[in-house]
Amino acid sequence: MNTLLLPRPNVLSTLSGSYELSVGATVSGPADLADAVRRALPILDLRPGDTGAIDVRVDPSLGEEAYRLVVGSRGVEITAGGRAGAFYAAQSLHQLLPDATYRSAVPAESWVVPGVRVEDAPAHTWRGLHVDVARHFLPKREVLRVIDLMAVHKLNRLHLHLVDDQGWRVESRAYPRLQEVASHRTRTATNYHREEPAYDGIPHGGYYTLDDLAEIAQYARAREVVVVPEIDVPGHASAILAAYPELGATGERFEVLDRWGISPAILSPLPPTVDFLTTIFDELLEALGATPYVHIGGDECVLDDWEASAEISAYRESLGLADVGELHAWFLRRLADVLAERGARAVVWDEAFVSGALRQDTLVMPWRGMGVGRRAAAAGHEVVATPVFPLYFDYAEAASADEPMAIGDTITVTDVASFEPAPASWEPGERERVVGLQGQLWSERISDARTLDYRAWPRACALAEVAWGGEAGSDFMDRLERHLGRLDALGVEYRPQAGPLPWQRRRPHRPSRVQVAAAMEHLDEMTQSATSTRPSI
Structure with a gap:
């Protein structure tokens, strides 16, 4: 499972079960944290709701950028110390989806997310x-x-x-x-x-x-x-x-x-x-x-x-x-x-x-x-x-x-x-x-x-x-x-x-304005020469 996430999280373990996450799924929780999750996953067009496929919670004991991410058969749970933690949890969630979800348009409407538990926080601010x-x-x-x-x-x-x-x-x-x-x-x-x-x-x-x-x-x-x-x-x-x-x-x-x-x-x-x-x-x-x-x-x-x-x-x-x-x-x-x-x-x-x-x-x-x-x-x-x-x-x-x-x-x-x-x-x-x-x-x-x-x-x-x-x-x-x-x-x-x-690979330098002018002069000379020798009809 670690092969999926970059940068590598502090703790990652696989869980039984999975969850099918769909375009248009709902996200619930404090408005600023839910908005951060939506911002990190624009391709999913997440909608706010009272209960959601993605549930976001605050844990003041965590650092501002720290988070826990749990994916199971009942949905996705994000617990974050602050808005940044919720945003980074959603970035990790995104990496559990196919590469195609990083495109501005995707061919599918839903994806199966593997069961996983991530506990994470940055080493450096x-x-x-x-x-x-x-x-x-x-x-x-x-x-x-x-x-x-x-x-x-x-x-x-x-x-x-x-x-x-x-x-x-x-x-x-x-x-x-x-x-x-x-x-x-x-x-x-x-x-x-x-x-x-x-x-x-x-x-x-x-x-x-x-x-x-x-x-x-x-x-x-x-x-x-x-x-x-x-x-x-x-x-x-x-x-x-x-x-x-x-x-x-x-x-x-x-x-x-x-x-x-x-x-x-x-x-x-x-x-x-x-x-x-x-x-x-x-x-x-x-x-x-x-x-x-x-x-x-x-x-x-x-x-x-x-x-x-x-x-x-x-x-x-x-x-x-x-x-x-x-x-x-x-x-x-x-x-x-x-x-x-x-x-x-x-x-x-x-x-x-x-x-x-x-x-x-x-x-x-x-x-x-x-x-x-x-x-x-x-x-x-x-x-x-x-x-x-x-x-x-x-x-x-x-x-x-x-x-x-x-x-x-x-x-x-x-x-x-x-x-x-x-x-x-x-x-x-x-x-x-x-x-x-x-x-x-x-x-x-x-x-x-x-x-x-x-x-x-x-x-x-x-x-x-x-x-x-x-x-x-x-x-x-x-x-x-x-x-x-x-x-x-x-x-x-x-x-x-x-x-x-x-x-x-290494390319030649762009031509200078002098070189461009010389080339244009040469083309003019060629054009005049061709015009003067062209047979009349």
Whole structure:
């Protein structure tokens, strides 16, 4: 029976008997929990009723995300600690149905559900997926689809990387040049060797309106997913400074970056920048509704312009700070204080922790390895494990010329499944502060939703397994093979375990605008030649 469920539940046992579950069956119980079950099983078109084929109950002794699921000859019983637990119970129930029920239309009207008892709760509260929409924009419809797929796998944190050198991706009514100027670039690098730059000559851009963001957040909440927006500062600021250069350390105007790598563009730490970001946070929080987290980045900052500025140096000295490293830490803490005043916690990449002096309630994401993650945990910070190896899904899954272009290789499904987010060698207090883990989908080399599918799945299945259970079960690969049928039904263009399909293999770069123009000129010449030599009739 364990071969049916992914992620693997804590306890699963088979029972005698079964139950025939039909489209249009009724679900009874507290309205919010019954609604969560209906949301998780839309294909069944469940109807509310006083008594139901699916009976939902609340047990306050269970955690919010915990549940018990019992299927027998009398029907389906779900006991949950809260709405999230009811939703996840229904996701497990769905996995007991045929793969065809994951399609938007199904050929049958009822299915026999085997007798089963499941007792389950997650090992980690943060089960995340990071999507970089700054380097390559992902339309809203695709973000909603990512949320749907996360929900199927009991993943519950969508980290949206909204800002980077290559683009700003959310509307600001207070600072409209962010969407008018900073949301698009004139071209994109296609050659990743900086000494030999090559570009496609094609403008790239897009942004979410605040109404879009509100819709995304509401859609996510209904599926037990929390949207974590990231405004990455003070570095990675080329796009911001293309729109508002006066916010920079030098006042220099930058262009929205058209290549990859680290830019020297950096925001000033002076009060006008804090005021600007406070306004942005207020707009985000109003659109998102109550959200517990905002990521403020803090990574890969080139502090040279701070060091060279007499005004910034004078400001630093007035704060009693010894150097620009301390000023970097002060700036991020100031932003964290702003968020705390609004009921949200700051999240940072690990460089911000290394700078020191963070608020104690700031979450740390150690992307450079779990060594720094342990240091952050030892210092009392909650930690979300995000190390490059094995949780950067923009890396290739094999060292093969057939693989689509990636930042590096190799990170396999097995690598992800073997990951230990809270190593046994750590002290108990350090392990307790690892609240979860998250897979990263940086998009320098992920230009569209099909490529995103290929990079994310099935590695994100392994992520879900470890995030929910604390470790992968010994039968994970067998259950994954069975689970791929569900991904097929959902239309996910995942990477097959045997390697990429012919149309998924590495493709030549898209032709540049210059190449297209040359080709059109050649076609015109051929057309004129053919016209001039065509015999008259």
